[in-house]
Amino acid sequence: MTAAWKAAGLTYNRYLAVAARAIRRSLKEDKRIVAERRAVSELRFATWKNGKPSETKDLASANAAAMAESASS
């Protein structure tokens, strides 16, 4: 049996990140602010072909897009 998150195309890490976000948001105000700082990720990335980089993209949105694609297929 495949889990629902797997069927939705999420990777295990993404599943964990979503779960962690839910827990962080349910914390009390003061603790939540500290905890949510641990969830920020401002990474950008580029894929390389034959020694040339492509355009840099935002990592978080690219990951979300890739997972949405794998969900529909």
Add this chain to the structure above:
Amino acid sequence: MLSRAARPALRAAAAAPSRAAAAGPSTAATYATLREIETRLKSIRNIEKITNTMKVVASTKLTRATRSMNDSRKYGEASNEVFKSAETAAAEAEDKKSLVIVCSSDKGLCGGIHSGLSRTIRRMYAEQPSGFDLVIIGEKCKAQLQRTNGKEIQLSFAGVGKDIPTFADAQAIADQIVLLPTEYTDVKILYNKFINATSYEPTFIEAFSEEAIAQSPNLSAFEVEDESLGNLREYSLANSLYWALAEGHACEQSARRNAMENASKNAGEMIGKYQILYNRTRQAVITGELVEIITGAIASEEM
């Protein structure tokens, strides 16, 4: 770096007397060098202030970075414990294709820790020219390896090193690596191992592929479904990445602190030297002026 920057001024100072002799009125020339030394002195003072501030900033960041490094090390070790007891080893295959993840950062001014990583990769490349692909985290190593190993690079990440790396960063990177089209027999993470405050060593962490985990001889000790092995692999990759990123970050801060300390020390030495030179030149100018006045006075008396 600083000494090289200062060289033109030294040369100018050395060249000044000869220029003065050629130009005629010596007072004008000495005034010019005096002014020159003064501006030079001022700029070195500014540099010292900047490096000193950077040192202080790096020191405060270092304490936080070491704390997160110690925490993350626990994560990494705990997740590796599973593989140790399962006796997992890298899968043996005919055509090995490994993936090397290099954990550097975006920022420089921290001595040679980034070039240490690049050098390790180049040495590896010299030993086995094909057979591995690169994923590079951080602009610095990207710039260095782009020239020599541009063809091997598959992915590069930017935006690390501003703050302490978060687990969210590591997860996002791990996800993107999992999405790579090529199947790799093993994944290695190259990072700077923190030995003590002054020495670091480029080290590899092994992250295993799904087959390698499935083939590990002692896996039956754990009662798991085959499906969850893929999850384990992704999660352990994120864990190891987090460990490597945090430890690399701590190394970087500590290296930056040392580099800035040395730079401040050098600047201090130069300030001392220039201060002496400045005072001497000033005295020489005053003496020269006095001599001129006295000579003039004596000459007018005798008339």
